[in-house]
Amino acid sequence: MKFVDEFRDPELGRALSGEILSLVEPGRHYKLMEVCGGHTHSIYKYGVDDLLPANVELVHGPGCPVCVIPMGRVDDGIALAHEDGVIFTCFGDMMRVPGSQGSLLEAKAAGADIRMVYSPLDALRIAKQNPDREVIFFAIGFETTAPSTALTLKRARAEAVPNFSVMCSHVTIVPPLRALLESPDLRLDGFIGPGHVSTVVGARPFEFIPADYGKPIAIAGFEPLDILQAIVMILRQLADGRCEVENQYTRVVPYEGNLRALEVMAEVFELRPHFEWRGLGFISHSGLRLSEAYADLDAERRFDVPGVRVADPKACQCGEVLKGVIKPWECKVFGTACTPERPIGTCMVSSEGACAAYYNYGRFAREREVV
Amino acid sequence: MSAAPASVPTCGSQHCITCGDDGVPMTVVLIDQRRGLALCAAADGERTSVETALVEPVATGDLLLVHAGTAIGRL
16 A cells, blocks of 8 residues: 555665664664654564664653553543443543553443444544433543544534533643653653654654753654664764754654644643643643633533542552653563553553553563573 | 453554554545545545544545544645
């Protein structure tokens, strides 16, 4: 398929791998963070890390929207799902995220009407088909997904659908990156920037990374050659002593982003003063809620939400994994007490989560190394 | 819960297309101007309604990048 096959070409992959080898200084260790969970997934799926020299290490960032949802937020969703007459809708992976008293999937098994949707539009359709029920959409995701929720809310308003509301848990990418860069226990040489978030926000919001922290960043697509080429771009910046925002994914990422998407988000959402991230704690201005103009469609205002903060499970080290301080397999419960079938932490839930991606694709290679 | 049943809902066998930072290239097949939607087909032939407000105007045959039922860019 066009835009796919040419980015999986093995010959070009080998050439890029050779270029990477020529750019690294022997004796220097390079630590690059892939911000986006989609990249983590691609890296393990295609074995991109196997094409890198031993001194180029990829660290997984906080870019999986499922992985960053704290337990208290899941509990809030479950409480809403148990309200009389409510149909609670969410994306598939969100259903398996453990709250303090179980997951949405277990709440569904216990009788709550919880339905998986592929898009917020599906949730709106369910609302129109069930006018005697209240339909709530549990909105998660970074700026890639937020415009979809915003457009659905505008559509709900335009079509006067009274029984539809949104529990908004959308988050923004820049504040957690800044928090990571401020973290004293983290040493990074550069960033592989998120591709589809940048389709919406553009390349401009990442300028603070070279400007304030002196680190290079290359925004990358999700095919294996995209990721390899982004690594070449970062290593070349390091070799030349430069640091700037480079855009590897020019086929869909305009420098200014999608202005219509930014406009609709500005109309429908406003920044929360702070939002809790799993493993990272509270980060200022990092979450979105519905603006005053859309307050009547805000499920958190329409219903009573417990809003109780729940500490992350002690055994779980998702926080350190999200910060790139430890690798998934270094977590005490990885692959034993915590598996994709019975996750303790959210990084093991979503296929974009670093632990699940590693469990599904990477662990066999490591087992070979150990043997 | 002992283990998740085989029918555990996920967005796909390899990837969660909606909650990850994922985009699917889809071709516009049919346009519903009045509702601001387009019927789009993925490479595997699967068809779905897509919100096109962020990339309008669209024409039949256009290749769009679709995330969570919304076209967020063009290819």
